[in-house]
Ligand SMILES: Nc1nc2c(ncn2[C@@H]2O[C@H](COP(=O)(O)OP(=O)(O)OP(=O)(O)O)[C@@H](O)[C@H]2O)c(=O)[nH]1
Ligand SMILES: Nc1nc2c(ncn2[C@@H]2O[C@H](COP(=O)(O)OP(=O)(O)O)[C@@H](O)[C@H]2O)c(=O)[nH]1
């Protein structure tokens with residue numbers, strides 16, 4: 001559904017090859033596409049409007065950098081503005097000067113509050129803290145049990161008084177309990193509620209009044225649409241939030257809510273939820289989010305993720321090789337195996353620039369990966385290191401050896417060459433990013449390597 | 454409260470924002486000009502209808518307005534309502550029931566949208582309003598306390614819940630559900646499933662397996678596969694619909710949380726491109742907060758005073 005913004009801009013700018021300063025018509029043309037991309041990413045209509053106006057003001061009359069065309073120049077400005085808007089540096093939890101630190105989670109129904117209470121507890125525990133979870137959702141069936149189960153999964157105690165007691169009282173007594181038990185962080189899970197539910201909003205206000213939390217976090221589903229603005233405005237207006245946790249970013253949503261919520265509350269997004277598992281919590285990175293909203297992929301996350309799995313040095317070597325397009329079939333084989341260890345390939349592929357748009361019809365077939373592996377294993381070490389020498393006769397032999405049709409061997413080698421080329425462009429891009437310049441990306445992407453549905 | 458009033462009451466907040474904007478547009482006597490069309494488009498986009506569908510709707514609105522020779526701005530609203538209702542299908546789409554046999558309803562969707570709650574409401578509706586005996590199968594064996602949650606709803610609705618241990622194979626629970634439903638002579642089996650993001654192939658495969666097991670045990674099952682969508686969701690709901698349909702034969706949509714400020718306009722885009730009817734709307738957290746979805750009334754309630 002979403003073409004990458006770059007592709008669209010490239011299209012829009014085919015005719016505009018001018019260098020020099022950005023003219024108003026250059027900018028308008030590009031911003032029409034930017035506006036569409038942001039709306040498709042669910043950024044709120046009004047936020048898009050003011051954002052686009054800001055970009056326009058900044059862009060008109062700017063010098064187009066030597067290596068860029070006007071389209072790329074506008075993207076660069078849009079990207080930088082997005083990052084700036086979503087907050088430069090990463091912000092962590094507000095911790096109390098004197099323990100206990102009190103954290104309160106709030107949000108709409110089903111946003112992920114309970115899960116993220118447990119995720120935060122786990123994170124804090126790993127950092128040497130002694131958290132206490134508080135079950136203050138007395139409304140949803142089995143909400144308390146849910147928190148208790150999650151609490152035991154992360155090895156953090158849960159304070160509850162059943163569902164016949166007022167959440168305000170539960171929360172207040174939990175603080176006393178924490179003092180007795182020497183717990184130094186208190187995390188309060190509250191029931192999901194609608195912003196127009198005055199009674200329940202008042203209840204949150206009372207909890208906040210009584211507990212004076214150090215960090216009041218709005219938990220927001222990243223898939224939320226235009227209503228993100230209303231939701232954020234109301235929670236912030238009635239409660240005063242200190243930050244946001246954006247959940248379910250492991251989905252394929254563009255997550256435009258990140259922009260909306262930041263714009264209307266001015267509060268930072270502190271964490272993102274990237275899975276149902278309790279360690280699937282990450283700090284928020286504005287630059288990555290900007291890429292995601294624009295559909296530009298997420299090279300940084302990819303590189304980091306790779307580093308978790310492959311040994312760091314090895315990863316750097318690999319990255320260097322990849323980016324210089326020196327990598328050969330041996331590296332590829334290793335990479336393939338590393339990728340398989342990294343988890344669902346879709347998640348990984350999604351982070352590559354230029355892949356996002358095609359991803360919808362890519363089905364990474366594990367069987368196909370095995371076939372690829374078989375073909376590579378049928379190459380001699382020399383062939384693997386020098387793919388250029390693989391002539392037709394060698395290909396026939398490889399096909400026989402791997403039991404795969406010759407066409408498949410041809411295809412793999414061709415796609416390998418393409419990937420190599422793409423990596424090279426990625427390499428160029430990384431350098432450009434460092435110098436503040438934006439790349440032009442090839443359309444084909446990595447997708448072809450893994451076949452399509 | 455009569456159905457229409459209830460529907461209106463439920464949708465009251467939903468429509469307010471959109472109505473508000475449309476009304477400011479309409480209240481002043483206005484000529485039909487580009488600005489007016491732009492404002493209508495804005496209202497649609499703010500209702501999550503999505504930029505593509507909104508543009509298309511407004512183009513169509515222009516065409517028809519020209520055809521009919523409309524002159525006044527306030528003539529556009531009824532026309533836009535018509536167009537939206539048209540896109541939403543014709544008439545109330547009924548549940549697919551397996552007359553004379555066991556009907557199996559499979560309920561699917563991403564995390565936290567309201568599947569379990571909707572099942573509770575649906576069970577009450579089928580038992581009390583339609584006199585059918587309902588059994589629930591707790592095939593969300595993944596989420597903490599999901600089974601207990603369904604059991605509470607089962608109790609509220611007066612329906613027996615078939616469950617296995619947490620972490621067990623959901624397809625096995627579905628299988629047991631069929632067995633128990635047969636033993637009890639039930640008319641309907643509703644299968645709850647764990648929330649899953651549509652882009653996770655392994656979880657979607659698991660869902661496919663549940664559907665296959667049901668189909669093997671009961672010919673034609675699942676007779677109804679309800680995709681639950683959260684009205685607060687933006688354009689991603691389209692993607693959800695597309696990808697769930699690739700794994701299970703989605704026959705209807707339940708649109709939840711319409712009692713909030715979100716407008717759920719994405720279903721206009723969905724019914725437009727995916728041809729899956731919306732069958733129910735959720736308008737609250739209580740047992741009777743489920744309404745049949747009526748395209749005309751929905752469009753009416755969305756735009757009407
Ligand atoms: N994929 C994914 N699922 C998540 C994430 N966070 C939460 N979930 C799932 O979303 C669903 C709802 O999460 P909960 O933690 O129960 O949400 P809640 O806000 O406490 O919900 P209520 O108490 O019902 O208002 C559950 O199925 C969670 O497993 C996430 O980051 N990614
Ligand atoms: N306001 C409102 N809340 C709802 C509605 N349907 C479900 N919910 C709430 O949304 C949350 C998630 O619902 P649940 O049934 O557990 O979702 P599931 O994860 O898809 O099974 C719960 O807090 C429900 O009470 C609705 O129509 N309106």
Ligand SMILES: [Mg+2]
Pocket residue numbers: 113114115137140143189190191192
């Ligand atoms: Mg909860």
Ligand SMILES: [Mg+2]
Pocket residue numbers: 568569570593599645646647648
């Ligand atoms: Mg559920």
